[in-house]
Amino acid sequence: MEMIIVEDYEQLSQRASDLIVEQVRMNPESVLGLATGGTPLGIYRELIKANREGEIDFSDVSTLNLDEYIGLAPSHPQSYRQFMKRELFDAINISEARTHIPDGRAENLEEECRRYEALIEAIGPPDLQLLGIGENGHIGFNEPGSDKEGETHIVELTESTRSANARFFASEEEVPSHAITMGIRSILKSQRILLLASGEKKAGAIKRLLQGGEDVNFPASALWSHPHVTLVMDKAAYGMKGETNGG
Numbered sequence: 001m002e003m004i005i006v007e008d009y010e011q012l013s014q015r016a017s018d019l020i021v022e023q024v025r026m027n028p029e030s031v032l033g034l035a036t037g038g039t040p041l042g043i044y045r046e047l048i049k050a051n052r053e054g055e056i057d058f059s060d061v062s063t064l065n066l067d068e069y070i071g072l073a074p075s076h077p078q079s080y081r082q083f084m085k086r087e088l089f090d091a092i093n094i095s096e097a098r099t100h101i102p103d104g105r106a107e108n109l110e111e112e113c114r115r116y117e118a119l120i121e122a123i124g125p126p127d128l129q130l131l132g133i134g135e136n137g138h139i140g141f142n143e144p145g146s147d148k149e150g151e152t153h154i155v156e157l158t159e160s161t162r163s164a165n166a167r168f169f170a171s172e173e174e175v176p177s178h179a180i181t182m183g184i185r186s187i188l189k190s191q192r193i194l195l196l197a198s199g200e201k202k203a204g205a206i207k208r209l210l211q212g213g214e215d216v217n218f219p220a221s222a223l224w225s226h227p228h229v230t231l232v233m234d235k236a237a238y239g240m241k242g243e244t245n246g247g
C-alpha cells in the first residue's frame with residue numbers, strides 16, 4: 001500500500017483530484033469508481049474546476065458508484081443519485097447515461113444487485129476506484145463481518161454508520177436501514193484503489209488499518225490483498241495534529 005500524507009483536507013482534495021486527472025488524461029475512456037460521504041466533496045470541487053479549465057474531459061468517461069440507500073425516492077436529496085448529480089455530474093461534461101448507481105427503489109432488489117454486478121463486469125471494472133473509510137473500517141457499505149468474497153448485495157446498516165450519516169438527514173430515524181453496496185470482492189476487482197481519510201475522527205480506523213493483517217471485522221483490511229492501493233490521508237487522520245475534515 002502506497003501512502004501519501006498531506007497537511008490538510010484541502011491538500012488531500014487537490015492531490016486526489018490530480019491523480020484522477022492524470023488517470024483520465026492517460027485513458028480518456030477511463031471507468032471511475034466513485035464514492036459518496038463527506039470525504040470526496042473537496043475532490044469533486046477540484047474536478048469541477050479542472051473540467052471548467054479544460055484540464056480534464058469527462059465526455060468519454062464512465063462512472064460506477066459504490067452504493068445507494070434502499071427506499072429513498074430518486075428525488076430525495078440524500079439519495080446517492082441526487083448527491084452525485086448535485087456534487088459532480090451536473091457540473092461536468094458527462095452524460096447521465098454514462099453514470100451508474102445501484103437503484104435502491106428497484107422492484108426486485110436481488111435482481112438489481114445481479115444487474116449491477118454484471119454491469120461492473122461489462123463496462124468495468126473501474127480503472128480507478130475512490131474509497132472513503134468508515135470509523136468502523138467499512139468500505140462502501142460493507143460493514144464489519146462482511147464476506148471478502150461478497151459481490152453487490154443488500155446490507156443492513158449498523159447503528160454506528162446510521163448515526164455517522166445522520167448529519168445529512170433531519171434526524172437519525174430518517175436514515176434508511178438498508179442499502180445496496182458493491183461487495184468487497186467487487187471493489188477489489190478495480191485496477192487501482194484510492195483510499196481517502198481526513199480528520200482525527202478517522203485516526204482510529206487508519207491506525208487499525210496500518211497495523212496490517214486481514215480481519216473480517218475490519219473490512220478495509222481486505223485492501224491489503226490488492227496490489228495497487230494508494231492511501232491519501234491528512235495529518236489528522238494519520239494521528240498527527242492537523243486540520244479536520246472539511247467535508
Ligand SMILES: O=P(O)(O)OC[C@H]1O[C@](O)(CO)[C@@H](O)[C@@H]1O
Binds near residue numbers: 036038133140161165
Ligand atoms: O467520507 P465520510 O462521510 O467520512 O464517510 C466514509 C464512508 O462512509 C460512507 O459514507 C457510508 O457510510 C461511505 O460512502 C464513505 O466512504
